[in-house]
Amino acid sequence: MLKIINEEKITISPDNDNPFLQGLFKPNAREYDADTDTLEVIGTIPNDLWGVYARNTHNQVHEPIGIYHPFDGDGMIHSAYFCDGKMQYRNRFVHTTGFLAEKAAGRALWPGVLEPERFSYRGWGAMGAMKDNAGTDVIYHNGSLLVTMSQGSEPWRMDPVTLENLGPDPVLAKAVGYAGIAGEFKVDYRTNEMVFQNYPEEPPSINVGTVDSNGNLASYRSIKFDFPRWPHDLGMTENYLIVHDLPLYFDPDLRKQGQRKLQFYPDKPSRFGVFSRSDQRSDIQWFEAKSCFILHTANYYEEGDEIIMDGCVSFEPQGPGVGEHSENPYERIMAHLDKHRTKTRLYRWRFNLKNGTTIEGFIDQEICEFPVCRNDCKGYPYRYIYASLFEAGTWNMNGIKKFDLQTGVHTRYEYGEGRYGGEVHFAPRINSQFEDDGYLIVFIQDLVLDRSEAAIFDAQALANGPLCQIILPERIQSGTHACWVEGERLKRTYPI
Template identity: 55%
Template sequence: MLKIHNKVDITVPEDTDNPFLKDLFKPNAIEYTADTDTLEVIGEIPRDLHGIYVRNTHNQVHKPLGTYHPFDGDGMLHAVHFEDGKATYRNRFVQTPGYLAEKAAGKSLWPGILEPHLATYRGWGAIGAMKDNAGTDVLGHAGKLIASMSQGSEPHRLDPITLEPLGVDNWGRDIQPHGISSHYKADIKTGEMMFFNYGHSYPYMNYGVIDRNNQLSHYVPIELPGVRWPHDLGITEHFSILHDLPFFFDDELLKKGIRKLEFHADVPARFGVIPRHGDNSKIRWFEGTPCHILHIANCYEDGDEVIMDACISLNPRKPAVGEQGTDRFQKIIDHLDKHNTQTHMYRWRFNMKTGKTKEEEIDDEVTEFPVVSNDYQGYKYRYSYNTLFKKGEWSFIGIKKYDLWAGTSTRYEYGEHRFGDEPQIARRVDAVEEDDGYIITLITDMNENRSECLILSAKDIEAGPVARIILPESIQTGTHACWVEGDRIHGERE
C-alpha cells in the first residue's frame, strides 16, 4: 500500500536564501500512508519489535513573515508503526489553530521567534506573538500522542496509529494561557505524566501532573526570581526537577518589549527538587555552576541523593533575536552549533539531607539530545544514547552510547552526507536487560536524495543496521521523537 493522504501548496520560494528552508530542511508537501508491502526494506525487520516511533518536525508551509528560524515551522509528525516484522509509515501535519488559519489564508499570518514585533494577531506561547506550531516535542501518553511547541502551546492530541487529530483535552484548556512546554515526561510505571510551563508574569512558572487516565491531578504555581525560558524537566520515582538557569532576558529591555537573552556567568544555576505532587512550599532549591541546559538524559534517586544527568553548556551563545543583515543566518547557525556551545554529558548530585550539590563531568565530547529507555525514565539506569553533531552545522551525524556503569562508550555514524534525528530505544517484547532491543531513527541521505528508517541493535550499535526502510520521499530533518510500546498504544499499562 502506498497512498497520498493529502497534499498542501508550499508557498516558500524555491530560490529562498534561508538555509533552514532548503536542502536538508526543505519542507514536505505530501502526507503519505505506506507499508512494507510497497516500501523497500534492506535487511529484515525484527518480529519482536512492536510499537511506534514518532518524530516531530518544523515543516514550514508558507513564505515566512520576517527571518525564519528552524524552530518556527508547522508541526509535522513522521511515524513508523512496527508489528509482526512489518511496518507502516505515516506523516501528518499537526492541525493547530495557527496551521488551519494560515491554510485558509494561503499565507503566513504570524512571525517566528526572531521577530515577534511583526505580529499583527494575538499569538501563543511565552512570546505571545507566534502561531502555535506544535513542532517541537511529541510523547505518547494515555493512548494518544501529545505534540507541542517548546515555548508553550495547547497539548494537541493525535491518534498514535493513524495520526488523526483528536483536538485538545479538557485539561489542556484548564492550563491556558501558558499551555504545556516541552519536555513533558511519563513515568510508565505509574502512568503519570509530569509537565511545566512558563510565562512573562509572576510567578513565572507552573508545574503539573496528568494521571494515567488523562486527568489533570495536580497543577501549582512555582515562584521564580523573574522571566525564564527553561527547556526541560527531570523526574524520579518521588520527585521532579525544575530549572532556573542564568541564561535569561535583560530585564530593562524586556520592559520595552525587547527580548535579549544574556548569559549571567556570575549567577548560580538553580535546580528545584519538588515532590511529584508537591507545591511551591515543598520545593528544595539547589545551587550549581552557572550554566545552560537544554536536555536531560535521566534522573533517579540513590539514598539521600537525587541525581540528574544532562548535557551542560558552560558558555551558551546568544541567539540572533531581531538581527538583520547578510550574516543573520550565520548567527542562527552559530547559536545552534553544539561545538560552539560545547554541550556535553554532566552529572549533578542533590543531597536531600545536607542541601549540598556535587557535580562531575561524565564526558567532554560534544553530544546532545540524550535519550534513555522509557522503562527506566526516572529510575536508576545504565545507558544513554546521545546525538553526535557535525561541526559548524545544525545536523546530526551519529549516535554515541554511554555505559554509565562501566564508564565506556561506543558509537555509530550514519556516513558522509547522511543525517539523522533524535533516536529512540525500543526494547524487545519481553526484554530483560535495559539495552535488549533496538535503536530507531530517521535518516535523510543527501547523496541519494531519499530518507529511511534506520534500525540498529541497542546492544551493539557499532554493528550497523539491522534493517533500513526506504521512505516514499526525502523528508525534512527534525528533532525530537518518542517511542510508544506496543502494549501502551491504546492506554497506560495496568
C-alpha cells in the same frame, strides 16, 4: 500500499535564501500512507519489534514573516509502526489553530521566534506572540500522542498509529490556556503519570503540572519570579520534581521597556528547584551549580539522600538571537545550533537533599545532545544513555553514541557521508530481559541519495550498523524530538 493522502501548497518564495528552508531543512508538502509491501526493505525487520516510532519536524508551509528560524515551522509528525516483521509509515501535519488559520488565509499570519515584535495577532507560548506550531516535542500518554512546541502550545492529540488529528486535549487545554504545555514533558511509565511545565511572561512564572493516568489534571503549581525565565527541560524522579532556573533569559531592564533580548549571564549561578511530586504545596529546596545552560537531560533518579541528574550541558551557550539584529542572522542562528561551538557534553549533577550541596562533573567529553534512556527507566536508576553525535559547524546529527554509565565503556556509530539522523529512541524487544535488550530506531536523511530511511540497530551491537533500513516515500525534513511507544502500551491492536 503507497498513497498520497494530502498535499499542501508551499508558498515559500523560490528566491528565499534562508539555508534553514533548503537542503536538510526543505519542507515536505505531501502526507503519505505506506507500508513494507511497497517500500524497499534492506535487511530484515525483527519479528520481536512491536510499537511506534514517531518523530516531530518543523515543516514550514508559507513564506515566513521576517527572519525564519528552523524552530518556527509547522509541526509534522512522521511515524513508523512495527509489528510481525512489517512496518507502516505515515506523516501528517499537526492541525493546530495557527496551522488551520494560515491554511485558510493562504499565507503566514505570525512571525517567528526571532522577531516576536512583528506579531499582529495574539499568539501562544511563553512570549504570546508566536503561532502554535506544535513542531518540537511528541510523547505518548493516556492512549494518544501529545504534540507541542518548546515554548508551550495547546495539548494537541494525535492517534499514535494512524496520526489522525484528535484536536486539543479538552481537559488540559482549559487548564493551561495560552501558556500551553512546553516541550520536554515526562511520563512515568510505572505509574502512567505525566509531568509538564510552561513559563509565561505574564505573570513571570514557571508553572508545573501533573496529569494522572486517566488524563485528569492532578496538580498545577505556579513558581513566581521577579522577571520571565527561559528554561527548557524539567526533571522527574519517583518522589520529586525538578525545575531549572538557568542564567539565560531576557535582559530584565530592556524587558521592562517592552524589548526582548535573550542573554546568557555567566556570573550568575544555575539553580535547580526540588519539591515533592505528591505534594506540590511543599517547600522548594533550591540547589546552586555552575553557570550553564541545559537543553536536554537523559534522566533523573534518587540514590540515598541524593538526586542524580544526567544531561547535556553548555558552559558557553549561544542564544538563538531573539531581539538581536545583525547583518547575517543565519550565522547567528547557526552559532546557536552548532553543538561544537556551544561545546555541549554529557554531565552529571548530584543534589544532596540532606545538606543542600551540589556535586557536578563531566561524564564524557565528546560533543553530543538529545540524550535519552529506556522509557521504563525514566525517573529511576538506570545504566544506559543513547545520544546523538553532531557534525561540526552544523546542526546535523551524524551518529549515535551509547553510554554505559556502569562500566564507562561507550560505543558509537556514524551514519556516513551526507547522512544525518534525528533523536534516536530505544525500543525493547518483546519480552525484553535486560535494560539494553532491544533496538535503536531513527529516521536518517541521506543527502547523497536524496532519500530517507527508518533505520533499526541492535542496541547491544550498535557499532555493527543497522540491521534493517526501510526506504521512505521521499526524503523527510530534519527534525527535533521523537518518541517510542511500546506495542503493549497502545490502547488497541493495529493489525498490518
